[in-house]
Amino acid sequence: MAGGEFDLIHRHFRALGAPREDVVVGVGDDCALLRVPPGQLLAVSLDTLVAGTHFLADADPEGVGHKALAVNLSDLAAMGAEPAWFTLGLCLPERDDIWLGAFCRGMAGLAERAGVALVGGDTTRGPLSLSIEVHGFVPEGVALGRDGARPGHRIFVTGVPGEAALGLAGLQGRAAVSVAMASHLRGRLERPEPRVDEGMSLRGVASAAIDVSDGLAQDLGHLLEASGVGAVLEVDRLPRSPALDALERDASLGFALTGGDDYELCFTVAPERLGDLARAAARWRCACTEIGRIEAGRGLRLRRSNGAPWVLPTSGWDHFIS
Numbered sequence: 001m002a003g004g005e006f007d008l009i010h011r012h013f014r015a016l017g018a019p020r021e022d023v024v025v026g027v028g029d030d031c032a033l034l035r036v037p038p039g040q041l042l043a044v045s046l047d048t049l050v051a052g053t054h055f056l057a058d059a060d061p062e063g064v065g066h067k068a069l070a071v072n073l074s075d076l077a078a079m080g081a082e083p084a085w086f087t088l089g090l091c092l093p094e095r096d097d098i099w100l101g102a103f104c105r106g107m108a109g110l111a112e113r114a115g116v117a118l119v120g121g122d123t124t125r126g127p128l129s130l131s132i133e134v135h136g137f138v139p140e141g142v143a144l145g146r147d148g149a150r151p152g153h154r155i156f157v158t159g160v161p162g163e164a165a166l167g168l169a170g171l172q173g174r175a176a177v178s179v180a181m182a183s184h185l186r187g188r189l190e191r192p193e194p195r196v197d198e199g200m201s202l203r204g205v206a207s208a209a210i211d212v213s214d215g216l217a218q219d220l221g222h223l224l225e226a227s228g229v230g231a232v233l234e235v236d237r238l239p240r241s242p243a244l245d246a247l248e249r250d251a252s253l254g255f256a257l258t259g260g261d262d263y264e265l266c267f268t269v270a271p272e273r274l275g276d277l278a279r280a281a282a283r284w285r286c287a288c289t290e291i292g293r294i295e296a297g298r299g300l301r302l303r304r305s306n307g308a309p310w311v312l313p314t315s316g317w318d319h320f321i322s
């Protein structure tokens with residue numbers, strides 16, 4: 001972005017996020033120089049958001065900034081990593097200081113709370129899109145992979161999956177959402193809170209973990225696949241909320257199982273670690289709900305509490321979820 005690129009970077013990206021002593025050189029030189037603590041692995045993840053695909057071009061820029069960083073921190077959380085730094089690749093159709101100011105405010109608020117510093121990036125002109133790469137630390141041997149679930153392990157989920165998708169369906173007029181619920185659901189969609197502290201407290205406790213970005217059934221499916229196991233998920237144990245309870249039961253379960261964008265954690269725990277989990281979860285700011293059990297037979301089986309199989313309704317269902 002010629003003409004004022006230096007000024008733009010200086011104004012918006014110079015000191016964004018938490019100040020950290022392990023940043024030897026941050027924004028402004030050819031590279032950032034960063035100090036990784038001895039004995040720890042560097043956890044790295046990148047996500048790209050494209051206007052029109054992942055957010056609307058006229059979406060509130062503060063929300064876009066928050067969510068772009070949140071979805072990346074969620075990946076660190078799912079690995080049990082402690083967030084440290086991030087870089088930002090930004091493609092802008094034109095310089096717009098008001099948009100950039102709000103975007104950076106949204107990002108900075110979450111960055112400061114999560115203790116991460118923006119240490120570099122790239123700014124170019126083109127269709128609006130952004131990539132964030134996050135970096136975190138995890139001591140060697142305790143990262144939460146997707147592949148550690150074994151038969152007999154219990155399956156848990158944080159928070160209330162399904163509310164973000166219900167918020168989107170409400171905004172698009174595909175689901176009836178009361179005025180009282182609308183702002184809560186919009187917050188769940190636009191300001192997801194990555195479960196960073198929860199993920200770190202699962203080190204040595206969870207046998208496997210994944211974050212729920214594409215729907216609980218699908219993301220749990222990835223975990224089962226990676227672990228070479230299957231599971232029974234008891235749909236009547238799925239976390240509920242006033243907003244989900246206002247829907248017909250099948251629709252509410254559909255949102256909980258297939259709705260994306262929640263950024264909750266789904267994880268498994270061996271029976272002998274359940275006491276450790278209870279102690280850890282007592283300090284969490286979100287719910288922790290047991291929803292099923294790992295079995296040797298491959299695949300995900302959905303059951304009612306009476307043991308009867310439950311199938312995602314197909315007719316009338318795609319009406320609710322795009």
Ligand code: ADP
Pocket residue numbers: 009013026027028029030031032087088089090118119120121122123
């Ligand atoms: P170079 O041409 O050497 O790649 P740039 O002019 O692209 O350097 O960037 C100058 C400095 O500003 C670098 O330290 C780079 O990391 C930083 N920077 C550029 N764009 C961003 C951005 N969107 N967010 C954070 N830092 C950025």
Ligand code: MG
Pocket residue numbers: 122123
């Ligand atoms: Mg450059």
